[in-house]
Amino acid sequence: MLEIKNAQIDIAGSLITLPNIAIKQGQVIGLCGDSGCGKTTLIKTLAGIIPLKVGRLNRPQYQSGANPVQWLIQQPEFAFNPRLTIEQSLNEAWGANEYQALFDDFDIELQWLQRRPQQLSGGQLQRLNIIRGLLPTTQFLLCDEITAHLDMITQKQIWQSLMLHAKKHHIGLLVVSHDQQLLQVLCESITSLP
Secondary structure, eight states, X not given: OEEEEEEEEEETTEXXXXXXXXXXXXXXXXXXXXXXXXXXXXXXHHTXXXXXXXXEEEOOOOOSSSOSEEEEOSOGGGTSOTXXXXXXXXXXXXXXXXXXXXXXXXXXXXXXXXXXXXXXXXXHHHHHHHHHHOOTTOOEEEEESTTTTSOHHHHHHHHHHXXXXXXXXXXXXXXXXXXXXXXXXXXXXXXXXX
């Protein structure tokens, strides 16, 4: 389980209270709120990037390899090193050959691997960003508005592929979005931040 309870973090000397949230493996939970209300701060805390000052964070422990809680950001162009090809970036995470099984599921073309991030579209990059987060050790994905800047067809394709993969591999998802309709379709429950 991934859970945060009675938590506060210290941001520049101010204590910020975070909402209680719990996600079980295989569960899909939604998170919505206005820009600047703390959604990304909550995600960074769940991912273990921002430490708690007060409260409790229960998260899977590293066994070996990558973090079992993967954070997928809204702007995939910032998720990749611009000096590396996509294949080199995938090799840093797990190994490009290991991702082969996911290429068809997420409509990824092999020729993209030889390109650098700036040579791909936002939708292509986000697909690659998602599969990079789908390591064998991944138990939870924190999806921070991952399709917000994409056209409706690409959004639908990405969410269909991701939901099928998450269900098959029993991965818990926290779906962050301003799109209430999307959250209602995908999620079992939705938490709103003020």
